[in-house]
Structures are given as C-alpha cells and as structure tokens.
Amino acid sequence: MSILIKGGRVIDPGKFDGIADVLIENNKIAALGSNLSAPVGGRTIHATGKLVVPGFVDVHVHFREPGFEYKETIQSGSAAAVAGGFTTVCCMPNTNPVNDNQAVTEFILERSRLAGLANVLPIGAITKGSEGKELAEIGDLRRSGCVAISDDGKPVMNSLVMRRAMEYAVAFDLTVVDHCEDLHLAEGGCMNEGLISTELGLPGIPSAAEDVMVARNLSLSELTGARLHLAHISTAGSVRMVREAKARGIRVTAEACPHHFTLTEELVRGYNTHAKMNPPLRTWADVQAIKEGLRDDTIDVIATDHAPHATQEKQQDFTEAPFGIVGLETALPLTLGLVEEGVLSLEQAIQKLTSAPAAAFGLKKGTLAVGADADVVLIDPQEPWEVDSSKFRSKSRNTPFVGWKVKGRVKTTIVGGKIVFEDGPVER
C-alpha cells in the first residue's frame, strides 16, 4: 500500500527541515517534496501541524524474552516501542538464556517477525553467559543478525577480556557497548552515594564506579581502534571524559536516558522503588552536566534503557527491588522537554532519537532519504497528556512518571510502509 503524508513539518536531521509531503511506496520512502499527488488506491494522511520524522531508533531496550516473559515479551515490547514512536529497537542480551549464540539471536529475530511491529535488532553478548570471562562467538552473532555486542546489566570487569573483545570486534566493524560500572566500587549499592544515601541509610553507588570504567573503556578504544558506545552515562565525570576523548578523535559515542536528564536522586526519598535504576539517579549537578553534554553533542544518543519489571518485584523493599524503569512510552515528551527548556533544538532532539543512534551502530535507519525503509513517525508536538501507566502497551508499569503532565504525542507510526500504530480516531 502506498501512503502520502501531506503538509507536515518534515525533519530529516541534517538533511531537511520544512513543510513537505512524504510519499511511501513499496515499503520505501519514494519521494519527499511539495504538492505530491495522492497515489491511486493509497491512503493520504493529513499532517498539517504535525511533525513528520524518521521512526525513532532505541539502541538500548530489554525485552526480556526468552526467559522473563512475565515482564515483557518481544510482542508487548514492540507494541510499546511503536506507541512511543520507536520503529527500531536494539534489545540487550541479558535474557535467559543469554543471547550469546546464533540460536538465541535467530529466536529473537523470528519473534520480532511474528510480532510484525518494530524492527527488533538483537545485541549479542560480549562474553559467554555475559560472565565476563570467555568471548562469545562474536563472528557468528554478527552473521546471524546481531548489530552490536554488550554484556549490559553488567560491565566486562576484566580489562584484558574487554581489550580482546574490542580488538576482535574491529574485524566485523561491530560497535562494542559497555555498561560502565566498577562492580567492586558499586558493591551492594542501590542509589547514588551522597548525603541522601546517608540520610536514608541506603548503600550508595559512587559516581567513581562509573567514571573509572568510562576512563578504562576510552583507553581501550584508543588502544584497539574499536568503535565504542557507552551506555546510559549519568555522571558529570563521564561527560567530561567523553568530551575530551572525542576532541582527541577516539571513536566513541555515548547515550543518556530520559530519566538521567530529567530526575535527580531526590526522588528516592520515601524509598520509591520506581526511582531505583542502574546507573542510579544522580545529583542536580550531574543532570546539568548531562544536559550540557547533550547540547554540545558530547552525548550523541538518547536511549531509554527500557527495563520492564513486574509490579510485585517493584513492591519489594528498596534494597531488594530490581533496578530499572520502562521508558519507551515516555521518551518522546521527556526529550521534547529539553527543546522546551532550550537545551536542544528540535532538529537536534530528533537527531538524537533517529540518525545519531543509527550511526552509532551503523544501521541503515533513522532517515527519510528517498529509498530508505519507510519507518516514519507523526507527532503532535503540542498535544498535552497525562502519563497513565495502566494505558501502557508494555506489560510492565514501573515508571516514576505516573501523573506527569507532558506534551508531545505520537499520532501515527509506520514501519516498513505499514501503519503499526495510530493514536485516537483513524483519519481516512
């Protein structure tokens, strides 16, 4: 089916920004221009007042399948993704079994095909079982469809293993993603270390636990020439080091999560388990540094670290409750919040959700160029709404943003030329 999207403000980051029509034919972007004529038998979507942008790319989600289907499945996670405007998501390998081999990778891809919603691209494990000891069959993972490697949820603590993984990945031009956390420094911690952890009597995770691993990874990237991507950076120190490394030409990209540029550790007061994530919410000064890093493009990518957990898991006491929050269905308005605040231009915000993450992993996604896959999202940037987790498509409800009044809503999501999500009454 062909689709004509008429009269919206089209932003293709770095390439185009203006009122235009977008024509989709044969699952690809067929044309971008003014006064395009409606295809015979096709559908026309009137987008006046709307933004028309490439479908978002999230390089950091946890879809929990196989192994933890009670938290999320590839089906429910994909539904959440497209409702949030994400047409491509990269799922972390910390499933059970871990995605450290071709069979699991193929299973994920097959489930994604069955779901038929978003492009779900697996990230393979760096080491067998993500145990940080022996390299996984990275070549095989690449060949069967993994788009990056990571032991996310954990760091690769052994620096020699990390060096070898980075060297080996160079052969496949595969991005190596690390969750930067020194497990010894962070041991037992469940929130940012500082005055609030002292007041609450909770074991803290110092900023240094992240910073020392960022420093190590940057050194190893410099040594090996590997393409390094730093997951969810949260500290002022990380931002400073990445900025310096980029200035010296190290091949590094970095991501920040909406919660890390929106919330501070203050939210933990009252032992709110929806404020428990790893890395933890940090201080106001860290949040300012993350915003500055986003503004000057030290931080290339906005990723959600969508981490679903069941209600009963988050109802445990604070130290027992698992780390993580869901993020796919709230990322857009929180990112647009940065535009409203003047931290990012609108184009920059869209870029960090589309072309920048695609570039970080070398994906042919995140663009409206003629001939590209027709992954498109229509947004009403002004529409106000209130976050209601009971309406999430995700299986899980673990978000600290319940009741937040936000602005900016996904109206239509198109993946590969197919409309997979529509908000409100369908326009014909």
Next chain:
Amino acid sequence: MSLKRKDLLSLASLSVDEIMLVLETADSFKEVTGREIKKVPALRGKTVVNLFFEPSTRTRTSFELAAKRLSADVINFAPSSSSVVKGETLLDTARNIEAMQADIIVLRHSSAGAAETLAHGVKSSVINAGDGWHEHPTQALLDLYTIRQRGMNFNGLRVAIVGDVSHSRVARSNIYALIKLGAEVRLVGPPTMMPSCVEKLGAKVYYNMDEGLRGVHVIMMLRLQLERQGRAQFPTIREYSRLYGLTAERVRLADAGAIVMHPGPINRGVEIAPDVADSLSSVILDQVANGVAVRMGILYLMSGAN
C-alpha cells in the same frame, strides 16, 4: 496526650516536643517497672505484633516485656523461622498480620525503608525497631532517656559516637535527635566508617579518637561488626581496637562526669575494654532497663493515636 501520628518510623521526622513527650511518658512507666506487680491495664484488649525479619534478642524481648506490662496481647512473628516463603513481599506478610486485627506492628528488617514502606501499606500503627542502616528510633530514645536520667541537659551536651557510623542505624537516629535537641555531636572513627557527606547533618568528624573524646559528656560506643575485618573497612580487629577501642585511659580524656554507653551486644576487649564496660561511668545496663520503660511509653502513645 498522644503522638499525633500513626507510626514511629524515624527520629529525623520527630519534633523536639514529640521526643520530649516520649521521654516524659517513659518517666511514668519507669515507676511501674519498679513495682512489685509490674503491670498496668493501659493496653488491655490491644494486640501488638513483633515482626522481626532479623534475629534480635534484646530489642524483641524489650518490646515484648513492654507490651505485656501494658496488658496488651503480644505475638512474636519471626518470618525467618515461620512458614513465610522467600518471595512473599513484606507488604503481603504485613497484610496477613493486619487481617488478624493487630493494632501495632513492631518491625525489624534488614532493609532501610522497610518500616516506611510497611506504614504506607497497612492501617495498623508501625513502630520501626531498626531498618537496615537507616534508623533505630526506639534505641535512640532510650539512649536519650538514659542521658537525661543522669541529670544531663541536651543543650550544649557534647556527645561522641565512636565506631562504624556508616552501617549504624543507632548512630543515625542519635545524630538526628541529639542535633535537634541542641547537642554537639562528634563522630569518631576511620574515614572508611563515615558515611558520605555526614558533616552536612551537622555532626563533626574526628579520625583521632583522643581528640574526639576530649571534654565530651557522653561516649556512645557502637558495636564493631567483626565480619567486616579485612574487607576494606579496617585491616584487623587488633589495629581497630588500638585506634578506636575505649580504654580507661581514654575515658579520662572526657569530662570528669562522662558516661559510657553502648547499644549492645558488646565485644569485650574489641571496641570497649572490660574494665570500662563494668566501670561506674558505664550506663550500659541502665540503657537496657530503661529500654522497657521507654518502649512502654511509645506503645502507650501510639495506641492513643489510633
């Protein structure tokens, strides 16, 4: 008079007036504990549940005795030894207890915030009997009672708290209360035992014990958790004891009438020399005795709030 609150979760959240009300109420029950028949009918018909997720002998016994002397029905519920299966949430356990019409739940738990989480989830009053490293409000209240019993005035009082402050709920509750009451709080121990930013709570930190003890009116020793030896907090018990153990010689650095306190159980010869523990300046057993009266006062005030 009663506390105008459902729960007693922390001293950080209690006002000076509320703290003083507890101490004054404890006074009247102190008299009861000295009688031949140590029982009053104040809580007759009320049910107090001791819900202890961590092993504890003295705090649980103290609460049990306090409740019984008030004529309440007392149930001891120790989930580790009961049929509670791992995975049942704290809230589910507590709701079961609440369904049995418990008026007051006394909770001891290894996780900071457990009492607060529970208090939000049940209608019963919740008394925090220690939550992780967070607070142990009734212990601090009995410490305050014991200090006051010695005729000491909180305003301008110099108190040294010595030991592993970072892992101590007793220390946190005392820091909050003593600072509120106008005392000068000194924290003495190695930097590895001081929680991050603790000076911002208004306490002074001393790494040298002799300096920290100079001129203080109260020396409050914390129990050393021996299993932490070698795990970066301190190299050996021997060295810790030499640097931060309380000896008779060190007691002499304090004010002439200074008292020595310890929440127990004590490691004789580790954080406190045996002769100091047994000396006239030691009020360690007074603390235990006062614990019952103070907890009677708290239970009484809490039941009135219902």
